[in-house]
Amino acid sequence: MNPIDDDDVDTLLRQSFDGPTPDAGFSDRVMQQLPPRRLRSAWPLAAGVLVGAVLCALSLFNSPLWRAAWHGLRVGERSTSTMIVLSTMAGMSLLALAWTLAEADDH
Amino acid sequence: MTCVADSAAEARIDQSLVARALLGDDRRAFEQLVRRHQGMVRAQLCRLLHGDEAAADDLAQETFLLAWRKLDQFRSDARFSTWLHRIAYSCFLQTCRTKSWAARHAQDDAMEHLPAPAHAMDLQLDLARAMQHLSTAEQAVLLHCVQLELSHEEAAYVLEMPLGTVKTHATRGKAKLKTWLSAWHEAAGEERVR
Numbered sequence: 116m117n118p119i120d121d122d123d124v125d126t127l128l129r130q131s132f133d134g135p136t137p138d139a140g141f142s143d144r145v146m147q148q149l150p151p152r153r154l155r156s157a158w159p160l161a162a163g164v165l166v167g168a169v170l171c172a173l174s175l176f177n178s179p180l181w182r183a184a185w186h187g188l189r190v191g192e193r194s195t196s197t198m199i200v201l202s203t204m205a206g207m208s209l210l211a212l213a214w215t216l217a218e219a220d221d222h
Numbered sequence: 223m224t225c226v227a228d229s230a231a232e233a234r235i236d237q238s239l240v241a242r243a244l245l246g247d248d249r250r251a252f253e254q255l256v257r258r259h260q261g262m263v264r265a266q267l268c269r270l271l272h273g274d275e276a277a278a279d280d281l282a283q284e285t286f287l288l289a290w291r292k293l294d295q296f297r298s299d300a301r302f303s304t305w306l307h308r309i310a311y312s313c314f315l316q317t318c319r320t321k322s323w324a325a326r327h328a329q330d331d332a333m334e335h336l337p338a339p340a341h342a343m344d345l346q347l348d349l350a351r352a353m354q355h356l357s358t359a360e361q362a363v364l365l366h367c368v369q370l371e372l373s374h375e376e377a378a379y380v381l382e383m384p385l386g387t388v389k390t391h392a393t394r395g396k397a398k399l400k401t402w403l404s405a406w407h408e409a410a411g412e413e414r415v416r
Contacts, residue, residue, distance in 0.1 A: 119404050124396045125368050127349050127403070132369035135261025136268065141279065142256045145286045152247050152290075 229301075236302035244293055252293070256286050259303055262370065263310050269365050270314045272354075281317060285310040300379055304372065308380045311362075345403070352402045359383075360395035367392050 175181040180196050187197035236258070242251035263285055267278035288309050289296075296305055353361055359381075366377040367388070374392070378385045 119400050121396055121400070124399050124403070127345065128364060128368045128399075131346050131349050131353075132265070132269070134265065136264035136275075136278075138257065138260060141260050141264065141282070142253060145256050145260070145283055146249065146253050148283065148287060149249065149252070149290055150287075 232303075233298075233301050237298055240293060240296055240302060252290060255289075255302065259306050260286070262303065263306050266307055266365070266370055267310055267314060269369065270311070270362070277317075281310065281313045284313050288313070300376070304376045304379060307366070307370065307372070307376075308382075311380050311382075348403065349399070352399050355402070356395050356398060357391075359387075360391045360398070363388055363391035364395045364399075 180199065183194060183196035184200035186192075187194040236255065239251045239255050239258075242248045243255065260282065264278055264282045267281045267285075268275055271277045271281070285306060289306055292309075296302065300308075353364070356364070362381055363377060363383075366372045366380055367374060372380065374385060374388050377383075378388045381388065383391075
């Protein structure tokens with residue numbers, strides 16, 4: 116008589132498993148118990164963005180860098196401050212884009 | 223190859239149903255997910271609860287309600303079915319810690335440890351008895367890896383165990399079963415010779 120090997124044990128274990136349980140009304144019972152989904156309200160995010168933007172504008176408004184950059188933009192001059200501000204804005208936009216793409220990929 | 227392709231197609235269907243349930247708050251999409259996976263989740267829990275179907279159904283219901291609440295936390299790095307098995311196993315552990323099922327099961331265990339009948343029993347009954355004598359972790363690993371046909375990586379995810387530990391439990395569990403069942407095999411062989 117051949118000794119029992121791993122495959123025999125696997126086969127016996129699989130044979131002893133009855134497989135998926137028949138539904139028999141289970142899904143309907145679950146669906147009846149399902150609570151309404153709590154929709155995440157959008158106002159905290161909107162308020163946060165608004166407050167952040169206002170604080171950012173206030174802190175930049177008095178900055179000499181921002182004034183110099185704004186002046187440079189108005190007269191079409193490529194000053195160092197203009198380039199710094201434009202590079203920062205481009206960097207922030209790229210970061211936001213990468214974050215959005217990563218989130219979209221997760222879903 | 224076909225099996226892998228089927229599995230990938232099933233995973234894509236699950237992902238699209240999850241997306242529909244999330245984005246459109248589509249309860250019908252979630253209902254389809256429940257119908258697709260309830261059988262295996264209930265079978266998993268029924269095995270973990272040693273055949274207590276009523277308790278398994280209660281836990282399965284809790285599992286799907288939790289899945290509905292946490293659906294936005296599902297990441298497609300695991301299959302949806304594996305994610306559900308993980309929630310079900312967490313619910314099972316939680317129940318063992320808090321409810322009376324473990325106490326009731328302890329009484330059943332005492333019954334299990336009564337001396338085995340002297341006559342050779344059917345191999346399947348012997349296997350069930352042998353499974354009861356494995357450690358809880360070995361039983362859980364063999365259930366998920368062999369009977370539910372999860373990969374070692376998926377079983378490690380469901381059971382929240384390191385991959386190496388899962389492999390060790392699988393090897394040890396099978397080795398113990400082989401030893402115990404070999405005794406049955408030899409006894410059966412001797413009976414045939416007589």
